[in-house]
Amino acid sequence: MERNEIHIIYGDNPEQMVKKVLETLHIENEIGKDMVIGIKPNLINTRPAEQGGTTSPDLVAGIIDYLQREMFKNIIIIEGSWAGADTQKAFANCGYLELSEKYDVPLYDLKADTYREIEVKDLKLKVCEKPLNVDYLINVPVLKAHCQTRLTCALKNLKGCIPDSEKRRYHTLGLHKPIAYLNYALRPDLIIVDAIQGDLSFEEGGCPVQMNRILVGKDPVLIDSYGASLIGYGKDEIDYIGIAESIEIGSSDLDSALITEYETDLKNNTSFQHTSRAALLAEKIEAREACSACYGSLIHALQRLKDKGKFYQIDRIYIGQGFRGEEIEGTGIGSCTAGVEKNLPGCPPAAKDIYDFLLGL
Numbered sequence: 250m251e252r253n254e255i256h257i258i259y260g261d262n263p264e265q266m267v268k269k270v271l272e273t274l275h276i277e278n279e280i281g282k283d284m285v286i287g288i289k290p291n292l293i294n295t296r297p298a299e300q301g302g303t304t305s306p307d308l309v310a311g312i313i314d315y316l317q318r319e320m321f322k323n324i325i326i327i328e329g330s331w332a333g334a335d336t337q338k339a340f341a342n343c344g345y346l347e348l349s350e351k352y353d354v355p356l357y358d359l360k361a362d363t364y365r366e367i368e369v370k371d372l373k374l375k376v377c378e379k380p381l382n383v384d385y386l387i388n389v390p391v392l393k394a395h396c397q398t399r400l401t402c403a404l405k406n407l408k409g410c411i412p413d414s415e416k417r418r419y420h421t422l423g424l425h426k427p428i429a430y431l432n433y434a435l436r437p438d439l440i441i442v443d444a445i446q447g448d449l450s451f452e453e454g455g456c457p458v459q460m461n462r463i464l465v466g467k468d469p470v471l472i473d474s475y476g477a478s479l480i481g482y483g484k485d486e487i488d489y490i491g492i493a494e495s496i497e498i499g500s501s502d503l504d505s506a507l508i509t510e511y512e513t514d515l516k517n518n519t520s521f522q523h524t525s526r527a528a529l530l531a532e533k534i535e536a537r538e539a540c541s542a543c544y545g546s547l548i549h550a551l552q553r554l555k556d557k558g559k560f561y562q563i564d565r566i567y568i569g570q571g572f573r574g575e576e577i578e579g580t581g582i583g584s585c586t587a588g589v590e591k592n593l594p595g596c597p598p599a600a601k602d603i604y605d606f607l608l609g610l
């Protein structure tokens with residue numbers, strides 16, 4: 250796989266989805282059989298993945314099962330929850346203890362790990378030894394919003410690989426620069442993003458929004474630029490993306506990216522689960538058989554408009570396959586509503602495109 254590739258698979262069964270992509274990409278060909286493979290999920294706290302803040306254990310199960318079937322034996326899971334949360338409890342509550350037992354894969358709490366000091370440009374960063382020492386690092390973040398940095402995805406997920414004291418210090422450094430520089434010290438070989446149901450506004454979860462997809466790639470800058478657009482942000486709104494690009498960690502050039510989609514018929518899942526915050530935003534929406542991937546993008550876009558104070562000026566929005574062929578006055582989102590007077594095409598359109606379109610009306 251080249252660094253300018255992003256692979257996207259739709260569905261609601263993360264274990265099967267990730268296996269399908271790994272099989273297609275033949276990821277086993279780039280890993281030596283004796284290599285130690287480190288899987289770094291996001292277990293920021295003890296809330297299960299259904300709440301939108303932590304990586305699905307089913308997704309990680311799919312990665313492990315695939316690798317073990319390809320005869321890889323040295324697989325470990327590494328994570329350090331955020332400062333104040335207990336990683337061991339997160340392993341237990343989020344389904345990783347069962348995972349570890351089922352596949353005989355050890356769990357390492359990076360809060361208990363030793364660290365090395367690494368100099369990156371003008372910053373000295375403390376980085377845990379375990380992620381530095383693995384031969385092949387798989388970064389498995391959740392795509393979700395963040396109350397300070399707006400986005401958390403591939404670049405920011407590595408913050409779980411530093412000691413707690415260092416996590417606190419990052420805040421004194423303004424977060425963005427050390428997050429970007431950390432990705433210079435630690436360079437994952439593969440990124441597999443859990444974009445099944447990341448949170449609408451906060452990294453800790455509580456307001457999951459179904460997006461029903463997994464993204465796979467190698468360039469964290471490209472992946473984060475694309476991920477930002479999926480939850481309603483431009484890459485320029487996330488400072489650490491630009492900083493990471495400036496020190497040549499990757500490219501944010503989405504126009505040159507090679508995007509491949511799989512199982513596009515599975516994005517037609519129309520059962521969207523509303524949380525209370527999403528329900529509030531949904532008051533603007535008239536949905537008929539809307540795919541959750543499409544509906545989720547619209548919810549993210551409406552939240553971004555709300556953040557900007559523009560939500561209440563938006564009129565009724567039509568979305569969903571049930572509007573195909575109908576000519577209606579008003580605003581329609583997605584190719585299915587091409588007959589609606591003001592329409593944004595796309596199947597599904599990204600939240601950032603929806604945001605820009607609604608803002609421009």
Ligand code: SF4
Nearest residue numbers: 540543583584585596
């Ligand atoms: S445009 Fe229609 S078919 Fe495409 S994702 Fe949206 S609702 Fe589904």
